[in-house]
Amino acid sequence: MTEVKPMRADARRNYERLLEEAQRAFAEHGVEASLEDIARRAGVGIGTLYRHFPTRDALLETLLRARFDARAERARELLTDPEPLTALQTWLAELGDATGTFRGLVELTADALNDESSRLYASCHAMREAGSHLVERAKRAGELRRDVTTDELLLLLHAASWAGGHLPGPGGMQRLLALVFEGLRVS
Amino acid sequence: MTEVKPMRADARRNYERLLEEAQRAFAEHGVEASLEDIARRAGVGIGTLYRHFPTRDALLETLLRARFDARAERARELLTDPEPLTALQTWLAELGDATGTFRGLVELTADALNDESSRLYASCHAMREAGSHLVERAKRAGELRRDVTTDELLLLLHAASWAGGHLPGPGGMQRLLALVFEGLRVS
DNA sequence: TTAATATACGGAGGCTGCCTCCGATTGGCT
DNA sequence: AGCCAATCGGAGGCAGCCTCCGTATATTAA
Numbered sequence: 001m002t003e004v005k006p007m008r009a010d011a012r013r014n015y016e017r018l019l020e021e022a023q024r025a026f027a028e029h030g031v032e033a034s035l036e037d038i039a040r041r042a043g044v045g046i047g048t049l050y051r052h053f054p055t056r057d058a059l060l061e062t063l064l065r066a067r068f069d070a071r072a073e074r075a076r077e078l079l080t081d082p083e084p085l086t087a088l089q090t091w092l093a094e095l096g097d098a099t100g101t102f103r104g105l106v107e108l109t110a111d112a113l114n115d116e117s118s119r120l121y122a123s124c125h126a127m128r129e130a131g132s133h134l135v136e137r138a139k140r141a142g143e144l145r146r147d148v149t150t151d152e153l154l155l156l157l158h159a160a161s162w163a164g165g166h167l168p169g170p171g172g173m174q175r176l177l178a179l180v181f182e183g184l185r186v187s
Numbered sequence: 188m189t190e191v192k193p194m195r196a197d198a199r200r201n202y203e204r205l206l207e208e209a210q211r212a213f214a215e216h217g218v219e220a221s222l223e224d225i226a227r228r229a230g231v232g233i234g235t236l237y238r239h240f241p242t243r244d245a246l247l248e249t250l251l252r253a254r255f256d257a258r259a260e261r262a263r264e265l266l267t268d269p270e271p272l273t274a275l276q277t278w279l280a281e282l283g284d285a286t287g288t289f290r291g292l293v294e295l296t297a298d299a300l301n302d303e304s305s306r307l308y309a310s311c312h313a314m315r316e317a318g319s320h321l322v323e324r325a326k327r328a329g330e331l332r333r334d335v336t337t338d339e340l341l342l343l344l345h346a347a348s349w350a351g352g353h354l355p356g357p358g359g360m361q362r363l364l365a366l367v368f369e370g371l372r373v374s
Numbered sequence: 375t376t377a378a379t380a381t382a383c384g385g386a387g388g389c390t391g392c393c394t395c396c397g398a399t400t401g402g403c404t
Numbered sequence: 405a406g407c408c409a410a411t412c413g414g415a416g417g418c419a420g421c422c423t424c425c426g427t428a429t430a431t432t433a434a
Contacts, residue, residue, distance in 0.1 A: 008429085008430055008431075009430065009431090010429075010430070011430095034419080034420065034421095035420080035421075035422090036419080036420060036421080037420090046421090046422080047422090047423080047424085047425095050421095050422065050423080056421095
C-alpha cells in the first residue's frame, strides 16, 4: 500500500528520544505537560517535536495506540472466560487502570469516543467494538440488565476512573466500579 | 466582630462589573476562562481584578457560595419528604445540575471536598454535612445500602455529573445517576 | 572521496495568559 | 478647595503554544 521511506538516522533517533521523554512527562505531569519541556529534556529543538508530532494528540496517540490495542485483544481473550459478568467487570477494571496512568487521560478518551475527527477515535472505537461483545455475552447469559448500552457502560467506567483520580488513596476506582455493578438500593 | 468599612463607590462598581463578566465568561468558556478577558470586558485593568479577587478560586468562590448554600438549605428541606431514598436521589440530581453549569466545575468541587486549604472547602463541606442527613435517613429507612458513605455518594454524583458533561446530548447525568441507583446486575 | 540534494534541525519571534508592582488617579472628608 | 488614603491601570517579566525559515547534515550519486 503506502510506500514508507525509512527515516533518516538522526530523525529516528530524535523521534524515539521524544517518545521516551513524553512518556515520562505525561506520567509525571499529566496530559497537559509542557511540550517545550519535553523537547528540552529530549535534547531537541521545539521545531523538531512539532515536525514529528504536529499536535499534542498526535504525540499521545502514538504513545497510547499500542496500549489500547492490547485492551481490545484482552477483550477477545476474556470472551472465553466461563463467567460472563465477571469477565466484563474484569475487562472494565483493567481498562480503568489503563486510562488512569496519565492524569487527564480519562477526559481525552471519553471525548474521543464521541468525536470521529479525533486522532484517538480509531483505536478507541476498536476497543469499544471488542468490549461490546463482552457486554452482549453478559446480557445473553442473563447476568446484565438488557437496557444498558456499551456506551453507557464505558461512560460509567470512565466516570469511575475519573472519580478514582480525584480521591486521595488508591483503589478508589475499583470500589466505585463495584458499587455501580451492585447498585445502591437495598434489594 | 470584624469592622467592615464600606467600599469606595468606584471600587464597588468595579467589583460588581467584574462579577457580572466573570459569570458570563465562566458560563461560556468554563472555569478556565481568561481572567484578562474578564477584566477587559468589565472595562477594568487586570490589576483591579487581582486586587478584588487574588486568585481564580476567590472569584469562583464568590460566584458559587450562594449557590452552594442554597443546596445545603434544600437538603434540610428534603428531610421532610415522605420518601427518604427518592429525596436523596432528588437532592443529588439537583446538585449535579448545579455543578454542571460551568465546564470544569465538577473537578473543582470534587477536589475541594478533599482539600481543607481550598477556598471552596467551607461551603462544600457545609453542603456535605447537610446531605449526610439525607443519607442517614435513607439508610435508617432500609432503602439504601448501609455500607455506602456520604463521600462515596457525592463522588459518584460528581462522577455522573462529569460523565454527563462528556456526552453529546443533555440529560446524561440523570440517566447515569438512575443506573447507579438501580445497579447493573440483574437481580 | 567529494559534491549535490533532499531531509531534518533549531530556535527566534509573535501571540496569549498569568501575576506583581508601583506611579498616577480619584473619591470622600474636612 | 485641598488633602490623603483608597483605588486604579497597565507595563513588565515569565512561561507555554505554534510557525517559519536559514542552517546543518545524512545519504546518494559521481
